[in-house]
Amino acid sequence: xxxxxxxxKSFGSHDIHKGISCEIKKGGITVLIGPSGTGxxxxxxxxxxxxxxxxxxxxxxxxxxxxASYSRLLEIRKKFGFLFQNAALxxxxxxxxxxxxxxxxxTDYDDxxxxxxxxxKLSVVGLSDVNSKFPSELSGGMRKRVGLARSLxxxxxxxxxDEPTTGLDPIMTDxxxxxxxxxxxxxxxxxxxxSHDIKSVFKIADNVIMVYQGKVVFAGSTRDLGSxxxxxxxxFLSGIKDGPIKVY
Amino acid sequence: xxxxxEMFIIRFFNSIGATTLSLxxxxxxMSILFVSTVKCVITKKxxxxxxxxxxxxxxxxxxxxxxxTGGFTGMVFGIQTYVGFKDFGAESMSGSLVTLAMVTELGPxxxxxxxxxxxxxxxxxxxxxxxxxxxIDALDAMGINTLDYLVAPRLVAAAIVFPMLNVICIMFGLMxxxxxxxxxxxxxxxxxxxxxVLYVGFIDLFNSLVKAFVFGLVIxxxxxxxxxxxxxxxxxVGKSTTQSVVISCVLILLFDYIITTFLVSI
Ligand SMILES: Nc1ncnc2c1ncn2[C@@H]1O[C@H](COP(=O)(O)OP(=O)(O)OP(=O)(O)O)[C@@H](O)[C@H]1O
Ligand SMILES: [Mg+2]
Numbered sequence: 001x002x003x004x005x006x007x008x009k010s011f012g013s014h015d016i017h018k019g020i021s022c023e024i025k026k027g028g029i030t031v032l033i034g035p036s037g038t039g040x041x042x043x044x045x046x047x048x049x050x051x052x053x054x055x056x057x058x059x060x061x062x063x064x065x066x067x068a069s070y071s072r073l074l075e076i077r078k079k080f081g082f083l084f085q086n087a088a089l090x091x092x093x094x095x096x097x098x099x100x101x102x103x104x105x106x107t108d109y110d111d112x113x114x115x116x117x118x119x120x121k122l123s124v125v126g127l128s129d130v131n132s133k134f135p136s137e138l139s140g141g142m143r144k145r146v147g148l149a150r151s152l153x154x155x156x157x158x159x160x161x162d163e164p165t166t167g168l169d170p171i172m173t174d175x176x177x178x179x180x181x182x183x184x185x186x187x188x189x190x191x192x193x194x195s196h197d198i199k200s201v202f203k204i205a206d207n208v209i210m211v212y213q214g215k216v217v218f219a220g221s222t223r224d225l226g227s228x229x230x231x232x233x234x235x236f237l238s239g240i241k242d243g244p245i246k247v248y
Numbered sequence: 249x250x251x252x253x254e255m256f257i258i259r260f261f262n263s264i265g266a267t268t269l270s271l272x273x274x275x276x277x278m279s280i281l282f283v284s285t286v287k288c289v290i291t292k293k294x295x296x297x298x299x300x301x302x303x304x305x306x307x308x309x310x311x312x313x314x315x316x317t318g319g320f321t322g323m324v325f326g327i328q329t330y331v332g333f334k335d336f337g338a339e340s341m342s343g344s345l346v347t348l349a350m351v352t353e354l355g356p357x358x359x360x361x362x363x364x365x366x367x368x369x370x371x372x373x374x375x376x377x378x379x380x381x382x383x384i385d386a387l388d389a390m391g392i393n394t395l396d397y398l399v400a401p402r403l404v405a406a407a408i409v410f411p412m413l414n415v416i417c418i419m420f421g422l423m424x425x426x427x428x429x430x431x432x433x434x435x436x437x438x439x440x441x442x443x444x445v446l447y448v449g450f451i452d453l454f455n456s457l458v459k460a461f462v463f464g465l466v467i468x469x470x471x472x473x474x475x476x477x478x479x480x481x482x483x484x485v486g487k488s489t490t491q492s493v494v495i496s497c498v499l500i501l502l503f504d505y506i507i508t509t510f511l512v513s514i
Contacts, residue, residue: 050385070393077391088382102390219442 001026002047002158002190007056009042014196016042017053020215028206029184032237035245038211040194041085044160047192048080049073061159078106081156085163087147087192089135095122096131099150106154121149126175141168148176152183159183161193165200173197177204179204198237202226212245263421274473281395281476285403288396306367306402306464307409311394311416312365317358318417322346322424325354339435340355343443345426351452355418360463360500363413365493368471371402372492375475376485384476399472403465410464411457418456450513461498462507465470470496 002024009017016039024030030155032040045051046058049065057064065076089098099118103109109117117157122128125145135143144167151159164180165173181204195201201208201222208225210218210233218225225233235243329342375398378384378460387394422444474492478484 021280045385048389050388074391074393077389080389082386082389084382084386086382088386090383090386091377091381105390105392 001061002192003059004046005059006044007058007059009039009045009046009051009052009053010240015162015214017046020056020214020216022209022216022219024190024192024209025207026190027188029180029193029204029208030209031201031205032033032192032194032198032200032209032211034211035236035247036196038213040139040211041162043211044047044082044162044192044194047160048077048082062082078154079157081151081159083144083147083151083159083161083164087135087143088217089143089146089150091135094132094134095146098135099153101154102150115229117153118149121153122146124152125149125177126172141172144168145172145176148179155187156189158190159192161191161195163194163196165195165197171199180204198239266420277477278469281399281473282403282465285399285469285472287395288400288478289468292396292400293399294391294404295401298397299404302401302405303409305370306363306405306468307413308368310363310366310409310413314359314364314413314417315420317356318350318360318420319424321354321358322350322421322426323428323498325349325421326425326428327433330429330435337456339429339433340439340443342435343425343440344391344447347422347444347448350418350421350425351456352417352508353450354416355421355506356456356459356463359410359414359417359460360467360504361368361497364463364467364496364500367406368492368496369489371468371471372475372478373485373489375472376478376488379399379476379478380482380484381480382456394476398476399468402468406464406468407461410460414456414460418501442458455507458511459504462503466503467496470499 004020004022007014007017007020020043032043034040042051046053047060049058049068052066059065060076060079063076063154067072068076085124089095090101090163093101096115096118099121100114103114103117107114114196118131125148127142127149130138130142130146135146138146140144144164148161148164151161159180165176168176177200180191180193183189184204193200193204202225204221205225207221208218209216212232218228218230220228225237231244235245241247257333262406325346326342329345330339333339333341378398384394384398387397414499426444430437430440471492474488474495478488
């Protein structure tokens, strides 16, 4: 369970979050939507303590991580898998080493077992014959999928996906959506997905949270999302530039 | 008129104050980085593979530049002192001076400065790039202690390798001085060597190694600090790289003075 209480966060004079409170229940997929630049990526980083809020609290399974020491934080983060928006692969390592990295660091599996897991995770995201390639030799979408494979290797309790399908073709989008859905249901974990893809939202989400201008403007189930008359949601789903969400 | 003058004075002192404060802040943060990393080295398992890689990079690959620097400095110094001492008919004294200078000052300082340029810049650039492409965040997100993973291997490698590089630098410096004086300028070989060992004791060599050791730590701490605190963007990486070389060079000269003062007084 993830609970955010009255989060404020700014970078310099730029206020990003102005009092965000929300709760993400254990189990199920929660999708985070909102216009570009509203701080969704920052919110995910706050959830696992990669950034600290200026004020407010972040609870993970009841523990306030804003008060945790660095070593405790490292410990807590082992519960998480995080897919970065830009994949954040280690560019000095091959694809294989990237995916094997969390296993090498946090388990004492032998090389054959690790190779088996890596092979499997890569095939699940539709990649083969890329083991010895370096991240710079991959396309953007391939990199993202390697990142996805890497974040899933340790089978974490909580998965945070930052735009897992952005930059993928429609078919691969469907594959990744299924992967997120299956991972959720096989392991019964908690998933938080940042997505701009409305079709995916309706396909995989149990709950949806929408943020805009530093506040939560909608939080509810996917069914509520379709039937709400919340003007922010209506405008965002229909993708029209006129409405309460100001583009200019 | 008067008001703007006042404003100028206020701003002037403001900026001095701010610079001084940030100087202390940076020094403090670097010290914390150093102490925390040393703690990691002591309490955590040493990462042999990464450390070996750094030993190769910082140490073995620095040998050519250290050899060149040491050799040419010894040769030039040999000529200069020969010319100076020749007027007094004491050409072989050149040996004492070359040895004394190479061992006590030129060896460690030149090694430090040359390797700061080669290694400090590259560490800062590597970590800086990792920072701006979120690879450091990725390590953090996986629950990996970045000091233990990134800084500790480099620090341990530098601590091992710098004294050795210093010895190499000194050796080639002495050989350069000897070559110039004995082979080219016709100084008597036995006299030259006699003079060389006359004024330099083991304690000088030990002090020299201490200096090199400290310079190595300084270079790695500064470069890692600058790399890990890189501001976003390619420009940030460039800045970190330059600053890390400038700062570590200045600190090497400063520490050289401090250590020398300290060692001379005991
Ligand atoms: N490390 C940082 N330093 C300074 N500003 C930052 C930093 N990270 C994010 N920001 C700022 O915070 C704001 C929110 O960024 P964030 O990446 O969270 O947006 P987002 O909602 O994920 O957008 P997108 O949908 O385009 O990915 C942006 O205006 C960005 O400039
Ligand atoms: Mg984002």
